[in-house]
Amino acid sequence: MRKSRPGRQKSCPAKRERIPSPSGQNAFQKHSEDFVYRELLEEVKRDHFSGASELAHKAARTLGSFCQEWPNEDRNKFSDEFIWLAKELVRAQREITPIFNLANKTVNLLKSQPARLNARQIADQIAKEVSDFEKNSVQALAAIWKEGAELLPAKTTVITFSSSASVLGIIRQANQRKKQVEAFVCESRPLLEGRRLARMLAEEGMKVNLIVDAASGFFISKIDLVLVGADSISENNFVNKIGTYALAVLARQHKKPVWVATEESKFISQEARGNPAIGGDPKEVWQQSQSNITCLNPYFEEIPLNLVEKIITNQGILSPAEVPNFIRQFPLALELVEL
Amino acid sequence: MRKSRPGRQKSCPAKRERIPSPSGQNAFQKHSEDFVYRELLEEVKRDHFSGASELAHKAARTLGSFCQEWPNEDRNKFSDEFIWLAKELVRAQREITPIFNLANKTVNLLKSQPARLNARQIADQIAKEVSDFEKNSVQALAAIWKEGAELLPAKTTVITFSSSASVLGIIRQANQRKKQVEAFVCESRPLLEGRRLARMLAEEGMKVNLIVDAASGFFISKIDLVLVGADSISENNFVNKIGTYALAVLARQHKKPVWVATEESKFISQEARGNPAIGGDPKEVWQQSQSNITCLNPYFEEIPLNLVEKIITNQGILSPAEVPNFIRQFPLALELVEL
Numbered sequence: 261m262r263k264s265r266p267g268r269q270k271s272c273p274a275k276r277e278r279i280p281s282p283s284g285q286n287a288f289q290k291h292s293e294d295f296v297y298r299e300l301l302e303e304v305k306r307d308h309f310s311g312a313s314e315l316a317h318k319a320a321r322t323l324g325s326f327c328q329e330w331p332n333e334d335r336n337k338f339s340d341e342f343i344w345l346a347k348e349l350v351r352a353q354r355e356i357t358p359i360f361n362l363a364n365k366t367v368n369l370l371k372s373q374p375a376r377l378n379a380r381q382i383a384d385q386i387a388k389e390v391s392d393f394e395k396n397s398v399q400a401l402a403a404i405w406k407e408g409a410e411l412l413p414a415k416t417t418v419i420t421f422s423s424s425a426s427v428l429g430i431i432r433q434a435n436q437r438k439k440q441v442e443a444f445v446c447e448s449r450p451l452l453e454g455r456r457l458a459r460m461l462a463e464e465g466m467k468v469n470l471i472v473d474a475a476s477g478f479f480i481s482k483i484d485l486v487l488v489g490a491d492s493i494s495e496n497n498f499v500n501k502i503g504t505y506a507l508a509v510l511a512r513q514h515k516k517p518v519w520v521a522t523e524e525s526k527f528i529s530q531e532a533r534g535n536p537a538i539g540g541d542p543k544e545v546w547q548q549s550q551s552n553i554t555c556l557n558p559y560f561e562e563i564p565l566n567l568v569e570k571i572i573t574n575q576g577i578l579s580p581a582e583v584p585n586f587i588r589q590f591p592l593a594l595e596l597v598e599l
Numbered sequence: 600m601r602k603s604r605p606g607r608q609k610s611c612p613a614k615r616e617r618i619p620s621p622s623g624q625n626a627f628q629k630h631s632e633d634f635v636y637r638e639l640l641e642e643v644k645r646d647h648f649s650g651a652s653e654l655a656h657k658a659a660r661t662l663g664s665f666c667q668e669w670p671n672e673d674r675n676k677f678s679d680e681f682i683w684l685a686k687e688l689v690r691a692q693r694e695i696t697p698i699f700n701l702a703n704k705t706v707n708l709l710k711s712q713p714a715r716l717n718a719r720q721i722a723d724q725i726a727k728e729v730s731d732f733e734k735n736s737v738q739a740l741a742a743i744w745k746e747g748a749e750l751l752p753a754k755t756t757v758i759t760f761s762s763s764a765s766v767l768g769i770i771r772q773a774n775q776r777k778k779q780v781e782a783f784v785c786e787s788r789p790l791l792e793g794r795r796l797a798r799m800l801a802e803e804g805m806k807v808n809l810i811v812d813a814a815s816g817f818f819i820s821k822i823d824l825v826l827v828g829a830d831s832i833s834e835n836n837f838v839n840k841i842g843t844y845a846l847a848v849l850a851r852q853h854k855k856p857v858w859v860a861t862e863e864s865k866f867i868s869q870e871a872r873g874n875p876a877i878g879g880d881p882k883e884v885w886q887q888s889q890s891n892i893t894c895l896n897p898y899f900e901e902i903p904l905n906l907v908e909k910i911i912t913n914q915g916i917l918s919p920a921e922v923p924n925f926i927r928q929f930p931l932a933l934e935l936v937e938l
Contacts, residue, residue: 421813447884449788449811455885462891469893472788472884473813474760474842478900503813506845509852545786545811546794552801554808561817 316358400574405429424489655697677718739913744768763828765860
């Protein structure tokens with residue numbers, strides 16, 4: 261199981277590290293730092309602000325550039341360097357499941373290539389796969405929005421937590437279909453992402469209520485449905501912003517359904533995923549906290565799938581019982597599992 | 600049932616209202632505004648910042664001053680004026696159960712006086728009752744602290760919500776007895792009263808963790824006990840700061856006990872209590888909120904007593920099943936029920 265790192269650091273080193281690649285003398289003719297893929301790798305490492313989709317796009321561009329820039333036909337060297345780069349990307353953003361899945365997919369593709377192909381031919385194959393990944397992730401969101409908007413009954417009151425592109429799109433599209441959805445949005449301390457979602461929903465002209473997270477227990481009896489996104493989803497649970505678990509337990513107590521909306525690229529075997537990272541900046545909880553008070557600031561938590569009724573994906577609607585089989589579609593590359 | 604008013608207003612009228620008393624021409628010799636009790640009544644009406652105990656003390660001083668200042672022996676006039684004043688105090692602070700209970704107790708005492716006594720003799724009796732109420736409420740807190748500190752097992756990790764004098768005292772005293780209590784304190788949005796409690800506990804040199812309210816679901820599995828105060832407690836539920844219900848439901852899900860610490864003066868029949876007030880200032884949720892987003896800001900909520908294991912009072916430890924009988928000790932004055 262991959263171990264979680266102690267938290268996403270907000271600071272970045274003043275000088276860029278030079279990471280030796282596995283083949284010692286780099287297979288590229290010029291200094292590796294002159295290549296675009298190295299620039300992009302450093303950018304992925306430094307980026308602790310973008311969302312999962314944006315980060316996955318950056319990782320895809322990194323792998324794509326590497327393939328385009330590969331200078332010779334030495335298949336073994338290409339293979340070693342590619343796997344090294346895939347691992348670097350996963351290590352750089354361990355919590356971002358779509359990056360892991362992109363790395364996994366491309367490493368598996370690399371390993372399945374017939375012996376007759378040279379590095380150039382393989383690099384072209386992988387570049388195409390990476391480009392498809394980018395296109396698919398845009399299409400995946402659109403598919404989820406459509407599916408979810410169809411599924412939402414008219415005049416539904418939905419409660420949600422934090423800010424999810426999937427949830428935004430579903431409610432927006434349902435509203436455009438005149439389904440008269442009303443939303444309760446939890447503000448989502450400490451970073452208050454809920455305000456952003458509330459603003460975007462309000463722009464649609466729909467009825468939006470913003471509440472403090474602690475008020476979710478008060479309003480749970482007034483809503484019809486809990487609808488949330490996911491940072492990742494595994495055989496028995498999904499990971500989402502802290503506070504989602506309490507909301508799901510309240511929903512269970514009040515017999516309200518919980519739906520999770522998430523793309524294929526967020527599915528990952530528990531074996532490969534590890535635990536969600538702990539340790540946002542304590543100052544986000546209380547800027548002026550005294551030294552003798554410990555401010556604990558976990559960003560993410562696991563929510564058991566037995567609290568969930570439906571999972572809306574770009575491949576259709578799943579029940580929690582169908583998730584393990586869905587994950588088994590994507591075999592794990594051993595090189596990444598051991599990270 | 601008493602109806603809740605639409606929320607505690609933060610502003611007070613620029614000019615003091617002159618409320619006619621029921622006997623028309625006031626029974627006092629000089630203008631009623633010259634009496635201390637009228638000053639104190641206005642102060643109670645204006646006070647939307649003090650806690651329940653402090654407000655009850657102010658109400659007690661109001662009734663005590665009225666009794667001391669009463670100028671003649673006309674028993675009927677005294678009775679009418681006293682009941683009018685008691686009602687005014689209850690109306691001024693409807694959510695403050697100790698004020699209702701003080702008014703109720705003194706009106707009942709007034710009505711039970713034998714026919715041979717004159718106004719002066721009755722006023723003295725009531726003044727003594729009021730003075731006892733004040734003394735008792737200080738002693739009640741001390742009794743709860745002692746009782747709770749004895750009950751808390753050593754090395755307990757407690758989670759609490761908002762800021763309660765009962766909870767503070769219990770944990771402080773348990774810690775002074777070397778019980779090594781560790782506290783998780785929810786910050787309690789929107790007004791963040793949890794920070795104040797965290798600071799006071801940290802001054803005791805104990806281990807204090809402050810968390811966002813949404814993180815309570817993450818930490819519930821790591822604590823032994825939920826310990827909260829109450830604004831009031833009735834036959835089937837208690838009222839406390841918004842967020843307490845979600846915490847109690849999480850505790851039930853994780854089979855953790857919920858204890859409520861509260862004085863005798865917070866017990867009130869549901870019949871007399873009405874619903875907790877809704878409607879704090881929406882700006883407390885989001886100062887810069889747009890007009891097309893509704894910020895809902897309920898301060899209090901009801902928590903069913905079937906989620907509670909123990910109630911720590913100054914009269915000993917109660918189970919939820921014992922609460923209705925405990926409340927029956929205090930008969931209701933009809934004059935106040937109809938308010």
